[in-house]
Amino acid sequence: MGSVDFPMVILSREVAVRMEKWGSTWGWLDLKVDDAEGLAIVVAFSNKEKVKLPVATAWIKSHYLWPADARENAAVWYRVDPELHLLHEALFHRQLGVATSEVQKAVLGGWRSPPVDRSIPVVTLSGGGEDARWSCWWVSREGASPGLVHLVDDDADLLEFLRPAWPLGDLEDATVTMVGVGSIGSAAAEVLASYGIGRLCLVDPQRLLQRNVVRHRLESSQIGRHKVTAMRDRLVPRYPRLELEIYPLDVIRDADVMRPLFERSDIVLGATDGVGTRRVLNHLSRRAAVPLVLACVLEDGALGEVLRIRPGYGCLICNREALVEEGSLDPEPDLDLGYGTGTRHLPMTAASGDLAFIGTLAAKAVVATLLEQKGHWAQRLPGEHGLVALRPVPDLRSPFDLEETGGVRWNPPWSSRSGCPSCSPA
Numbered sequence: 001m002g003s004v005d006f007p008m009v010i011l012s013r014e015v016a017v018r019m020e021k022w023g024s025t026w027g028w029l030d031l032k033v034d035d036a037e038g039l040a041i042v043v044a045f046s047n048k049e050k051v052k053l054p055v056a057t058a059w060i061k062s063h064y065l066w067p068a069d070a071r072e073n074a075a076v077w078y079r080v081d082p083e084l085h086l087l088h089e090a091l092f093h094r095q096l097g098v099a100t101s102e103v104q105k106a107v108l109g110g111w112r113s114p115p116v117d118r119s120i121p122v123v124t125l126s127g128g129g130e131d132a133r134w135s136c137w138w139v140s141r142e143g144a145s146p147g148l149v150h151l152v153d154d155d156a157d158l159l160e161f162l163r164p165a166w167p168l169g170d171l172e173d174a175t176v177t178m179v180g181v182g183s184i185g186s187a188a189a190e191v192l193a194s195y196g197i198g199r200l201c202l203v204d205p206q207r208l209l210q211r212n213v214v215r216h217r218l219e220s221s222q223i224g225r226h227k228v229t230a231m232r233d234r235l236v237p238r239y240p241r242l243e244l245e246i247y248p249l250d251v252i253r254d255a256d257v258m259r260p261l262f263e264r265s266d267i268v269l270g271a272t273d274g275v276g277t278r279r280v281l282n283h284l285s286r287r288a289a290v291p292l293v294l295a296c297v298l299e300d301g302a303l304g305e306v307l308r309i310r311p312g313y314g315c316l317i318c319n320r321e322a323l324v325e326e327g328s329l330d331p332e333p334d335l336d337l338g339y340g341t342g343t344r345h346l347p348m349t350a351a352s353g354d355l356a357f358i359g360t361l362a363a364k365a366v367v368a369t370l371l372e373q374k375g376h377w378a379q380r381l382p383g384e385h386g387l388v389a390l391r392p393v394p395d396l397r398s399p400f401d402l403e404e405t406g407g408v409r410w411n412p413p414w415s416s417r418s419g420c421p422s423c424s425p426a
């Protein structure tokens with residue numbers, strides 16, 4: 001045991017509650033142990049010498065120690081005088097141990113003498129219900145040192161830990177459709193789930209290939225699967241309340257499936273490269289009257305762009321035409337070259353961290369848009385056209401002339417142009 005670290009025993013809260021209700025004074029525990037980590041999980045427990053009950057909750061079966069061999073009767077639990085927990089606290093803060101007799105005299109019944117040659121974990125309980133207290137000790141014949149008990153709820157919803165500070169209630173009904181689950185999109189999907197979006201619809205026809213993995217949130221173990229199914233299997237266990245719909249479809253070819261999907265979405269996030277796909281997203285979201293956020297990297301990964309297209313303002317095409325008219329560049333055609341596909345034997349220039357950064361910013365723009373609609377005015381974005389310098393290059397024309405890495409520039413909204421096929425009424 002290290003000087004500033006304490007070994008830990010993990011106990012399922014369901015099991016803890018059951019043991020409290022027994023009113024018994026002691027029992028055995030079977031453990032699975034990682035000695036190097038100083039960690040043990042309780043996998044079976046008994047009331048005195050009665051039959052051992054297994055612990056097999058979904059969480060514990062997912063734990064990395066679950067495949068280890070169980071050590072039978074590796075620990076004991078005791079009901080103790082509450083005073084022992086005060087002593088535990090005092091010793092814990094000062095990193096001190098005590099004589100084993102101090103623990104023994106607080107035990108209310110069934111004391112088993114520890115083995116002669118080593119320490120064993122001893123888990124102690126006092127009180128019950130709201131007042132139940134748990135702690136643990138590493139006990140040998142000579143002495144007892146305090147350790148940690150961590151009670152784990154099997155069905156805990158991790159997002160609930162955010163609730164006092166984050167408006168989960170205004171996001172849990174929201175539907176976000178995300179098109180493109182590549183390098184930027186996979187990062188954005190994780191971030192959206194972690195913000196507590198209620199329903200996420202993932203659209204991407206592609207499978208994960210080996211060359212994608214360096215820039216993707218998915219692991220090599222998922223190579224060959226559709227990106228949407230593998231992302232679903234990654235996100236749902238972590239966010240069990242997330243409703244996740246998957247569409248291994250192509251936005252252009254399957255536009256008739258996309259139209260109703262966009263109509264029941266609160267916002268669409270497009271994280272695809274390809275001029276055609278972006279134009280179709282622009283058009284379909286206009287027709288469905290839903291806001292669209294488009295994310296990509298430009299100029300071989302020099303810049304990231306997050307473009308928000310809301311009803312009432314100009315669209316993607318209007319933005320690009322206005323830029324050309326102002327003497328800037330139209331970055332769209334470069335997008336067809338692809339930055340992560342490797343199919344055109346181009347150097348893959350955008351690094352995964354930069355792509356994840358843009359995915360995170362795009363997800364933030366989506367969530368900010370939804371929250372602003374719900375009256376969270378402080379979530380208003382500074383503009384509609386965000387540019388981020390990832391690896392600035394000289395001589396780009398305004399507004400792309402960002403010079404310092406990490407700089408974010410938000411440009412104001414632009415208007416619809418007359419004759420724009422997407423902005424004109426159908």
Ligand SMILES: [Zn+2]
Pocket residue numbers: 314315316317318416417420421422423424
């Ligand atoms: Zn337009």
